[in-house]
Amino acid sequence: MRVVLAEDSVLLREGLIRLLEASGMRVVATAGEAEGLLRAAEEHRPDLVVTDVRMPPTHTDEGLRAALVLRRQQPELAVLVLSQYVEERYAAQLLSSAAGSVGYLLKDRIADVTDFIDALRRVAAGGTVLDPEVVSQLLLRGYNDPLERLTPREQEVLKLMAEGRSNAGIGQELVLSEGAVGKHIGNIFTKLDLTPAEGDHRRVLAVLHFLKIRNQA
Template sequence: MRVVLAEDSVLLREGLVRLLGSAGIEVVASVADADGLLRAVDEHDPDLVVTDVRMPPSHTDEGLRAALVLRRQRPALAILVLSQYVEERYATRLLSTATGGIGYLLKDRVADVEEFLDAVRRIAAGGTALDPEVVAQLLLRGRSDPLDRLTRREYEVLSLIAEGRSNTGIAEALVVSESAVGKHINNIFAKLDLSGADKDHRRVLAVLRFLKV
């Protein structure tokens, strides 16, 4: 896996380079601003971009806007956005661009090394990884049909899918069997009218409907 990293904090940037490198993930370029990110992607054609939201010169949304440009230009490029805080409008804009290869995590999540590396690999493989706090805040917008069709347990399962958990992880979190999780997921697909797509694609589409993006 080849990664371009964009982060204006020197300490965090160098820390991420070493962390990813120790896991056998090649960081082909590390930059400090959005313009550098765009140039680095053109030059190195990476599998994954990891970028901060706020970078120079204005420290507002340069990283996010660069990520959106890259997603339009390269729909297959996986993108992981790191943010200091939950910024709902940024998360919503990013998630609305595609159905896979997308992640939005808080920077504090990097401290859990294995969880962070798992998220990186999952996003690069075309999956999703959303910080639990991001999911919680997006849910404050309330539910509407067809999500109202879901039972409480199905809603819990879909929430965990949105965090990027596997069936095994969901079973462990809810203390149920994997076969029970599978049944809940099939019910979710049916209630959200997602019966026609392949299983992995339906998981992503279910998450996007869950977050109403």
């Protein structure tokens, strides 16, 4: 897997390079600011971009905006954004920009190397990964409306879907068979009015319902 990495902290950037390459990925270019990220992604056409949200010169949302530009220019490009803090609007902007191959994680997750690398691989494979802390905050805020139709168990399943878990992973977490998980997911699709015609994207659209951003794209 070919990766372009954008991070303005030299120490973290070097640490991530070693981590990714030790996991069998190839870091083809790095950048310390958003313009450099755009140039590197255009030149190298990587499989995956990993970028910080806040980058020079203003240290606000340059990395995120660069990621959104890249997704418009290269729709097939997988993008995982890292953030120091939970910033729900950034997660919403990123996830509303496309149906898959996107992720938003807190930097603290890097410390759990196995889960972090698994998240990268899921995003590169077309999945959607959302930091569990973002999911928890959204639940605490009571983002419901169509979600009110879901049973507590279905909400648990949707929460884990939002974190990027597979059916097998959800079943392991909730001690359910894959068949039971599939039934719950089918009920979620029905209650959120996601028709079979929407195909595999229904899983991502369900997560966007969860974030209340489906119509903000």
